[in-house]
Amino acid sequence: MKPKEIPVCGEAAVRAVFDKNPDAVRRLFFDYPTSRRSAKLSSRMARARRVYRVVEPGELAKIAGTVHHGGIVAIVEQQPLREATAADALAWTGAAAGGRRAGPALLVLDGVGNAHNLGAIARTAAFFGVPRLVIADDARQALPGEAAHRVAEGGLEHVELFITRGLPEFLRGIAPGYEVIGTAVAGARPLAEVSRAAAVSRRPVALVLGNEEHGLSPGAAAACSRLVTIPGSGRVESLNVSVAAGVLIWELLAGG
Amino acid sequence: MKPKEIPVCGEAAVRAVFDKNPDAVRRLFFDYPTSRRSAKLSSRMARARRVYRVVEPGELAKIAGTVHHGGIVAIVEQQPLREATAADALAWTGAAAGGRRAGPALLVLDGVGNAHNLGAIARTAAFFGVPRLVIADDARQALPGEAAHRVAEGGLEHVELFITRGLPEFLRGIAPGYEVIGTAVAGARPLAEVSRAAAVSRRPVALVLGNEEHGLSPGAAAACSRLVTIPGSGRVESLNVSVAAGVLIWELLAGG
Numbered sequence: 001m002k003p004k005e006i007p008v009c010g011e012a013a014v015r016a017v018f019d020k021n022p023d024a025v026r027r028l029f030f031d032y033p034t035s036r037r038s039a040k041l042s043s044r045m046a047r048a049r050r051v052y053r054v055v056e057p058g059e060l061a062k063i064a065g066t067v068h069h070g071g072i073v074a075i076v077e078q079q080p081l082r083e084a085t086a087a088d089a090l091a092w093t094g095a096a097a098g099g100r101r102a103g104p105a106l107l108v109l110d111g112v113g114n115a116h117n118l119g120a121i122a123r124t125a126a127f128f129g130v131p132r133l134v135i136a137d138d139a140r141q142a143l144p145g146e147a148a149h150r151v152a153e154g155g156l157e158h159v160e161l162f163i164t165r166g167l168p169e170f171l172r173g174i175a176p177g178y179e180v181i182g183t184a185v186a187g188a189r190p191l192a193e194v195s196r197a198a199a200v201s202r203r204p205v206a207l208v209l210g211n212e213e214h215g216l217s218p219g220a221a222a223a224c225s226r227l228v229t230i231p232g233s234g235r236v237e238s239l240n241v242s243v244a245a246g247v248l249i250w251e252l253l254a255g256g
Numbered sequence: 257m258k259p260k261e262i263p264v265c266g267e268a269a270v271r272a273v274f275d276k277n278p279d280a281v282r283r284l285f286f287d288y289p290t291s292r293r294s295a296k297l298s299s300r301m302a303r304a305r306r307v308y309r310v311v312e313p314g315e316l317a318k319i320a321g322t323v324h325h326g327g328i329v330a331i332v333e334q335q336p337l338r339e340a341t342a343a344d345a346l347a348w349t350g351a352a353a354g355g356r357r358a359g360p361a362l363l364v365l366d367g368v369g370n371a372h373n374l375g376a377i378a379r380t381a382a383f384f385g386v387p388r389l390v391i392a393d394d395a396r397q398a399l400p401g402e403a404a405h406r407v408a409e410g411g412l413e414h415v416e417l418f419i420t421r422g423l424p425e426f427l428r429g430i431a432p433g434y435e436v437i438g439t440a441v442a443g444a445r446p447l448a449e450v451s452r453a454a455a456v457s458r459r460p461v462a463l464v465l466g467n468e469e470h471g472l473s474p475g476a477a478a479a480c481s482r483l484v485t486i487p488g489s490g491r492v493e494s495l496n497v498s499v500a501a502g503v504l505i506w507e508l509l510a511g512g
Contacts (some may be wrong), residue, residue, distance in 0.1 A: 129489030158491040233385030245500035
């Protein structure tokens with residue numbers, strides 16, 4: 001079966017693909033101004049004997065499938081999503097474990113359905129140096145396509161992405177090696193308290209974020225060792241999931 | 257001159273307008289399922305002798321100007337943006353000042369150009385109980401129209417919005433009453449350090465966020481008493497401004 005190809009748009013995302021996985025770039029298109037800034041990428045395509053060329057703005061939008069292409073579109077062979085088991089995740093903690101640094105931390109998505117949110121969360125994870133993102137094998141869960149890559153601004157190239165079958169089993173399986181912290185829109189322990197508790201633990205944090213509308217699935221929530229709520233004023237019901245992810249990654253994984 | 261009318265979409269945003277400023281709702285439209293949940297809003301419109309009715313999905317999208325209307329659209333008389341001076345902002349600190357609680361805190365936007373980002377930041381500010389948002393009188397600055405209201409999920413009704421002429425003068429003027437903290441993508445003091453310094457100050461924080469591409473204008477940056485950077489891994493250049501706002505509001509204004 002021919003691997004699926006997806007358009008990756010925008011200079012940051014395209015440069016990230018060239019840095020991390022240049023072989024996956026099958027074709028490269030840009031508008032004239034962007035081509036002037038992209039001589040090195042063009043040389044690499046020329047050496048690999050692959051198509052690269054300047055196209056008219058209208059054609060670029062057609063190739064990208066969006067007008068939000070930022071002047072450059074790489075057609076990239078989509079990497080198959082690797083599967084991760086709890087044993088894999090325990091191995092990742094390795095010698096680097098111990099503390100709340102982002103290094104060995106893990107981010108887990110349980111049905112985040114909007115591709116823009118997936119991309120925004122990947123950008124934030126990459127920014128803070130979270131190395132791995134595990135998504136649930138759930139029909140609601142967004143997969144990394146064009147929109148997610150564009151919003152991630154290269155973040156999806158800097159975070160290793162895995163899928164896991166049976167999220168509750170996965171979370172129970174990693175509990176010996178991680179503080180498994182799930183999120184709840186209301187009613188769980190407040191963030192500042194959970195942050196202090198996580199800071200004294202010697203285990204890295206696995207942070208589990210749920211679906212935009214429905215939060216964590218009941219099975220996943222039950223498999224977490226702690227549940228956390230970001231306390232709010234009650235004036236609006238909730239934060240956007242990608243903003244909540246930013247606050248939680250900063251506070252629990254990065255250095256808040 | 258007739259006041260400008262804007263469509264406010266989505267149940268959370270429409271309910272927030274009815275709570276905070278019911279007189280501004282001139283007409284109300286919904287699809288059939290949403291109308292079933294909106295009997296109280298309909299009664300209020302009937303009592304005020306204003307138009308409300310169920311329309312077909314296609315017409316609702318036309319009224320809303322977007323397919324992302326969430327089943328309900330209120331046509332709202334846009335409130336004029338009130339102007340705020342430094343003297344106004346000093347008066348807001350009043351008796352409530354003293355500490356880092358969100359209560360007397362102030363959020364200032366210096367040319368945040370994307371309406372979705374304005375809406376997302378207003379949602380986060382409302383969530384954390386930040387009472388006031390001051391935007392710069394800058395051609396780059398997004399204003400609160402349909403997209404901002406929709407993304408804010410009611411947040412723009414719960415945060416008082418002001419505009420100020422001459423942002424550097426405004427920031428210098430409020431410095432006696434606020435810790436004026438500006439943001440820089442790189443090179444300023446790290447967030448954890450600035451957070452500790454702000455925590456020992458008895459003054460509320462005024463947090464100043466800059467344009468998505470160019471950050472703070474030089475005049476505004478020079479008028480801040482501190483500049484702060486969210487430290488990153490370097491793997492992607494920056495956070496999305498609405499995610500950065502979430503991290504900064506949590507850490508400096510809310511309770512991080």
